[in-house]
Amino acid sequence: MPAPVRFELQATDPGSAARTGVLHTPHGAVETPAFMPVGTQATVKGVLPELLRASGSRMLLANTYHLALRPGEGVVARLGGLHRFMAWDGPILTDSGGFQAFSMSDRASLTERGVAFRSHLDGSLLDLTPERAIAIQESLGADVAMVLDHCPALPAEKSAIAEATDRTIRWARRCKEARSRADQAVFGIVQGGAHADLRRECAERLVELGFDGYAIGGVSVGESPDEVRKAMEVTSPHLPTDQSRYLMGVGRPQDVLDAIAAGVDLFDCVLPTRNGRNATCLSMRGPVRLRNAAHKADPRPIEEGCDCPACSRFSRSYLRHLFLAGEMLGPILASIHNLAFLHRLVRTAREAIGEGRYVQFRAEALEALGP
Amino acid sequence: MPAPVRFELQATDPGSAARTGVLHTPHGAVETPAFMPVGTQATVKGVLPELLRASGSRMLLANTYHLALRPGEGVVARLGGLHRFMAWDGPILTDSGGFQAFSMSDRASLTERGVAFRSHLDGSLLDLTPERAIAIQESLGADVAMVLDHCPALPAEKSAIAEATDRTIRWARRCKEARSRADQAVFGIVQGGAHADLRRECAERLVELGFDGYAIGGVSVGESPDEVRKAMEVTSPHLPTDQSRYLMGVGRPQDVLDAIAAGVDLFDCVLPTRNGRNATCLSMRGPVRLRNAAHKADPRPIEEGCDCPACSRFSRSYLRHLFLAGEMLGPILASIHNLAFLHRLVRTAREAIGEGRYVQFRAEALEALGP
Ligand SMILES: [Zn+2]
Ligand SMILES: [Zn+2]
Numbered sequence: 190m191p192a193p194v195r196f197e198l199q200a201t202d203p204g205s206a207a208r209t210g211v212l213h214t215p216h217g218a219v220e221t222p223a224f225m226p227v228g229t230q231a232t233v234k235g236v237l238p239e240l241l242r243a244s245g246s247r248m249l250l251a252n253t254y255h256l257a258l259r260p261g262e263g264v265v266a267r268l269g270g271l272h273r274f275m276a277w278d279g280p281i282l283t284d285s286g287g288f289q290a291f292s293m294s295d296r297a298s299l300t301e302r303g304v305a306f307r308s309h310l311d312g313s314l315l316d317l318t319p320e321r322a323i324a325i326q327e328s329l330g331a332d333v334a335m336v337l338d339h340c341p342a343l344p345a346e347k348s349a350i351a352e353a354t355d356r357t358i359r360w361a362r363r364c365k366e367a368r369s370r371a372d373q374a375v376f377g378i379v380q381g382g383a384h385a386d387l388r389r390e391c392a393e394r395l396v397e398l399g400f401d402g403y404a405i406g407g408v409s410v411g412e413s414p415d416e417v418r419k420a421m422e423v424t425s426p427h428l429p430t431d432q433s434r435y436l437m438g439v440g441r442p443q444d445v446l447d448a449i450a451a452g453v454d455l456f457d458c459v460l461p462t463r464n465g466r467n468a469t470c471l472s473m474r475g476p477v478r479l480r481n482a483a484h485k486a487d488p489r490p491i492e493e494g495c496d497c498p499a500c501s502r503f504s505r506s507y508l509r510h511l512f513l514a515g516e517m518l519g520p521i522l523a524s525i526h527n528l529a530f531l532h533r534l535v536r537t538a539r540e541a542i543g544e545g546r547y548v549q550f551r552a553e554a555l556e557a558l559g560p
Numbered sequence: 561m562p563a564p565v566r567f568e569l570q571a572t573d574p575g576s577a578a579r580t581g582v583l584h585t586p587h588g589a590v591e592t593p594a595f596m597p598v599g600t601q602a603t604v605k606g607v608l609p610e611l612l613r614a615s616g617s618r619m620l621l622a623n624t625y626h627l628a629l630r631p632g633e634g635v636v637a638r639l640g641g642l643h644r645f646m647a648w649d650g651p652i653l654t655d656s657g658g659f660q661a662f663s664m665s666d667r668a669s670l671t672e673r674g675v676a677f678r679s680h681l682d683g684s685l686l687d688l689t690p691e692r693a694i695a696i697q698e699s700l701g702a703d704v705a706m707v708l709d710h711c712p713a714l715p716a717e718k719s720a721i722a723e724a725t726d727r728t729i730r731w732a733r734r735c736k737e738a739r740s741r742a743d744q745a746v747f748g749i750v751q752g753g754a755h756a757d758l759r760r761e762c763a764e765r766l767v768e769l770g771f772d773g774y775a776i777g778g779v780s781v782g783e784s785p786d787e788v789r790k791a792m793e794v795t796s797p798h799l800p801t802d803q804s805r806y807l808m809g810v811g812r813p814q815d816v817l818d819a820i821a822a823g824v825d826l827f828d829c830v831l832p833t834r835n836g837r838n839a840t841c842l843s844m845r846g847p848v849r850l851r852n853a854a855h856k857a858d859p860r861p862i863e864e865g866c867d868c869p870a871c872s873r874f875s876r877s878y879l880r881h882l883f884l885a886g887e888m889l890g891p892i893l894a895s896i897h898n899l900a901f902l903h904r905l906v907r908t909a910r911e912a913i914g915e916g917r918y919v920q921f922r923a924e925a926l927e928a929l930g931p
Contacts, residue, residue, distance in 0.1 A: 231881065235888035237611075237869070260856070260881040267857045268877050276873040485631065486638045498608070502647040506639050510602065510631040517606040517888055 194333055194374035194401050196221075196433040196454070202541075204548035206425055206452035209539050212248070212433050214280040214332040215372050216272060221433065221454035222539055224440065224531045225250045225282060226462065230259070231275040234462050235521040236528070238277050243498050244525050245532030247279055248332075250457040253325050254286040254293075257315060258308050262328035270330030281331040282457070285322045285364075286315075287338040287378065288437070291410055299339065301356065319363035327370045335404060336364040338378040343411045350382040354391045357406075358398075365398055374401035376435060382407060383416045385423040392427035402433040405453070409438035417444065421451035442471060442534055442558055446551045449538050456535075461527030466520040468512045471530040475559040477505070479523060484509045497529030498522070565704055565745030565772050567592075567804040567825070573912075575919035577796055577823035580910050583619075583804050585651040585703040586743050587643060592804065592825035593910055595811065595902045596621045596653060597833065601630070602646040605833050606892040607899070609648050614869050615896050616903030618650055619703075621828040624696050625657040625664075628686060629679050633699035641701030652702040653828070656693045656735075657686075658709040658749065659809070662781055670710065672727065690734035698741045706775060707735040709749040714782045721753040725762045728777075729769075736769055745772035747806060753778055754787045756794040763798035773804040776824070780809035788815065792822035813842060813905055813929055817922045820909050827906075832898030837891040839883045842901040846930040848876070850894060855880045868900030869893070 197211045212219040226233045226241065229252045233241055241249070251271060256262060268274045271281055290297045290304040298305045303318030317325075319337040326334035337360050341353040357380045368375050377400035381387030395403060405424050408417045421436065428434055433454045439445060440458020448456065461471065468479040472492040479491070490500035491508065499508070499522035511519030534554070541550035566584045573579065583590040597604045597612065600623045604612055612620070622642060627633060639645045642652055661668045661675040669676045674689030688696075690708040697705035708731050712724040728751045739746050748771035752758030766774060776795050779788045792807065799805055804825045810816060811829020819827065832842065839850040843863040850862070861871035862879065870879070870893035882890030905925070912921035 230885040230887055231878070232885075232887050232889045235606075235892070237889070237892070238873075240608075259885060260877065264857050264877060264881075268859055268875055274875070274878050276878075486635050488639055502609075504639055504645070506631065506635060507602070507645050507647075510635075514601040514603075514630060516601055516603050517892070518603045518608065521606070521608070521888070521892075 192374070192401055193372045196402065196431060198431055200543045202547040203545050205450040207449050207538070207542045207547040208452055208454070209542045210433065210454060212280070212454070214374070216278060216280045216332055217247075219247045219280055220539060222449050222535045223248060223455055224445065224535050225455060225457040226528055227457055227459045228275065229255050229459075231256060231265070231271060234466065234524065235517065236462070236524055238275070240498055240525055241277070241528070242279070244528040245536065246528060248282065249277055249279065250282050250284065251329070251331065252289075253283050253322060253329065254289040254306065254315070254317070256329060257286070257325045258310055262325045266328040266330070272330065280333070282333040283326045283329050283331040283335065284437070285326065285335040285337040286317045287335070287340050287406070290317075291340040291342060294342065303337065319360040320367040323364050323367040323375070327368070327373060331373065333374045333376055333402065334368070335376050336361045336378055336400070338380060338406050340380065340407050340410060341382065343382060343407070343416070345382065347384060350380070350384060351387055354380045354387050358391060358394050361395055361400070362398055365400070376400055376402040376404050378404045378406040378437070379424050380407045381420070381424075383412065383419050388420060388424045389427050392424055396427070396429060402435060403428045404435040404437050406437050408436065414444060418447055418451065421448055421453060425452040440531065442531065443555060445531070445535065446538065446554055450547065450551055461531050462524040465524030465527040468519065468523060470523050471527050473554070473557045479505060479508045479519070480512050481509070491523070491526045492530065495526065495529060495533070497526050499526040563745070563772055564743045567773065567802060569802055571914045573918040574916050576821040578820050578909070578913045578918040579823055579825070580913045581804065581825060583651070583825070585745070587649060587651045587703055588618075590618045590651055591910060593820050593906050594619060594826055595816065595906050596826060596828040597899055598828055598830045599646065600626050600830070602627060602636070602642060605837065605895065606888065607833070607895055609646070611869055611896055612648070612899070613650070615900040616907070617899060619653065620648055620650065621653050621655065622700070622702065623660075624654050624693060624700065625660040625677065625686070625688070627700060628657070628696045629681055633696045637699040637701070643701065651704070653704040654697045654700050654702040654706065655808070656697065656706040656708040657688045658706070658711050658777070662711040662713060665713065674708065690731040691738040694735050694738040694746070698739070698744060702744065704745045704747055704773065705739070706747050707732045707749055707771070709751060709777050711751065711778050711781060712753065714753060714778075714787070716753065718755060721751070721755060722758055725751045725758050729762060729765050732766055732771070733769055736771070747771055747773040747775050749775045749777040749808070750795050751778045752791070752795070754783065754790050759791060759795045760798050763795055767798070767800060773806060774799045775806040775808050777808050779807065785815060785818075789818055789822065792819055792824060796823040811902065813902065814926060816902070816906065817909065817925055821918065821922055832902050833895040836895030836898040839890065839894060841894055842898050844925070844928045850876060850879045850890070851883050852880070862894070862897045863901065866897065866900060866904070868897050870897040
């Protein structure tokens with residue numbers, strides 16, 4: 190099978206494991222490091238495709254669990270696949286549902302066979318085996334599919350994490366055997382919690398199986414930032430340098446900068462759009478809370494110098510008014526700015542890596558961002 | 561004072577009172593008949609300015625009562641006026657608050673002096689005299705301001721309607737005396753219910769006072785379509801042919817076609833955006849209800865042949881999914897289509913008038929639209 194997705198390594202930073210590259214996909218190339226906005230239900234909440242693109246988005250994430258339940262992957266396939274369905278002609282990655290087995294554990298029962306979900310919509314059964322996770326993702330037709338993984342809740346006994354890691358590897362094999370689309374990449378997911386030996390073993394065995402890229406999973410599940418950093422640092426060295434690395438569920442600017450230093454290429458997170466809907470905006474001077482009375486007649490944009498569709502013409506005063514008035518345009522514009530902010534952060538990181546000054550860039554950025 | 565807004569009559573229809581024209585304003589020209597979307601709180605719900613323009617919008621309406629309460633006309637003025645505040649560089653018309661004295665009558669007490677509102681937001685007092693209505697609108701800085709009128713609830717005794725009509729004329733005089741901006745037009749509002757003699761008297765006395773255009777008020781307040789038609793038919797002949805005529809609050813396609821036949825140039829209504837938010841779309845084959853199960857895998861756009869930002873790339877299947885999933889993009893796209901539909905209806909009416917075949921056009925359109 191020819192590789193549908195190819196990672197081209199470009200620059201590496203002399204002072205860290207940071208690197209730049211290009212992810213080539215059937216729907217175009219993405220310069221990395223790159224941040225992927227989350228379109229859980231085949232839409233990044235409130236943001237039309239052209240505004241996503243204007244905010245700097247190049248590759249999106251969508252959710253297998255949610256789309257399988259509604260509208261159903263068969264409907265998406267009949268409508269021509271996910272790209273056509275949601276009118277996004279750039280690359281898309283779909284997750285596998287493994288994270289939902291963790292985050293909706295009260296509705297999920299996990300066995301060696303797979304994960305059985307009771308739908309949060311109508312209580313119906315979604316029987317998500319590794320084979321079915323791949324089949325659904327092939328129907329959706331994203332550029333990158335993810336293997337079904339077992340993501341344990343932390344803190345947990347090492348034995349429980351080891352068991353989940355072993356299962357993740359067995360499921361990864363089943364996913365690999367089940368895949369049939371030549372035009373879709375499949376990424377493996379490395380589990381192992383904060384245990385260097387488990388992470389290493391999982392990475393090596395997945396690489397032995399051979400995937401088109403590798404994700405670092407089991408983060409954003411209750412562990413501390415230090416544990417996330419450790420998970421990345423112990424995992425990255427055991428992943429091929431010529432394939433892309435994706436850190437799942439991370440989008441806090443400070444964490445993104447750390448992960449880039451550890452050699453991560455791809456990120457996704459609901460944070461920019463969720464915060465945006467709550468009137469909290471990202472900026473290089475720390476958060477801007479748009480409901481604050483201080484912004485009542487504030488003519489400034491959310492962030493000076495930002496050329497996003499929000500900042501280029503709307504004041505904090507107007508945005509505050511929209512939020513107080515409960516108008517949809519508030520969440521829309523704040524989401525757009527937050528996406529533009531993260532894309533810009535990652536783009537400037539990319540430039541710094543290209544110029545061999547990532548360590549300094551990161552230190553200055555962390556200083557400006559605050560805690 | 562030079563006329564800031566000038567109406568240029570173009571074609572008249574041989575078979576009806578329908579006419580085409582151009583409304584010249586400080587923010588550009590608008591071909592009439594024209595439909596104005598409603599941006600109550602300085603935003604057409606969920607629709608960014610560029611998407612309004614793409615849907616065919618040329619002139620918007622905003623609400624004095626709502627904006628005076630929040631964010632306050634002083635804030636809007638400090639931010640550079642309403643156009644700058646909401647980033648809409650086309651013409652804007654502001655209503656006067658007279659309609660809210662009717663629609664929120666439980667919060668309003670009306671005397672000869674004006675209308676005293678208890679704010680629906682925090683109970684504070686808004687003392688809306690004719691002078692204050694003009695002052696607020698001058699602070700907002702729309703291209704067209706409306707006089708404060710007394711809009712009686714129907715059905716009502718003729719004596720009550722006569723009293724409201726007389727007060728409307730007295731208030732119109734006070735508004736005219738209070739105005740001070742040379743770059744803002746003020747339109748008078750004709751009241752009189754379904755009484756030809758009252759409408760005629762009101763129109764003649766307002767014309768005697770002299771305004772930059774005239775609105776037909778007191779419709780959409782509980783009367784039947786026949787009464788609306790009658791109000792228009794008895795009023796239009798007493799208005800100057802070289803000034804624009806605005807029918808307030810009417811946007812049902814069938815009613816718009818009737819009003820055009822009676823010589824109306826401008827319309828506004830929340831219907832397209834409100835219906836859109838409720839998943840009901842306008843089409844020349846009658847309403848399309850996007851939540852219907854029939855659209856589950858329907859690849860068709862809302863309306864075949866529509867080139868709006870929704871129909872040009874999204875299927876009914878996708879839109880149905882968005883509404884069922886509670887995603888903002890559903891209301892956004894349905895609102896955009898509904899605006900595009902009404903703008904197209906009015907544009908094709910304009911073309912038919914220009915070609916002297918409005919009567920036939922209207923008959924065919926009413927037939928297609930259904931009841
Ligand atoms: Zn911005
Ligand atoms: Zn359309």
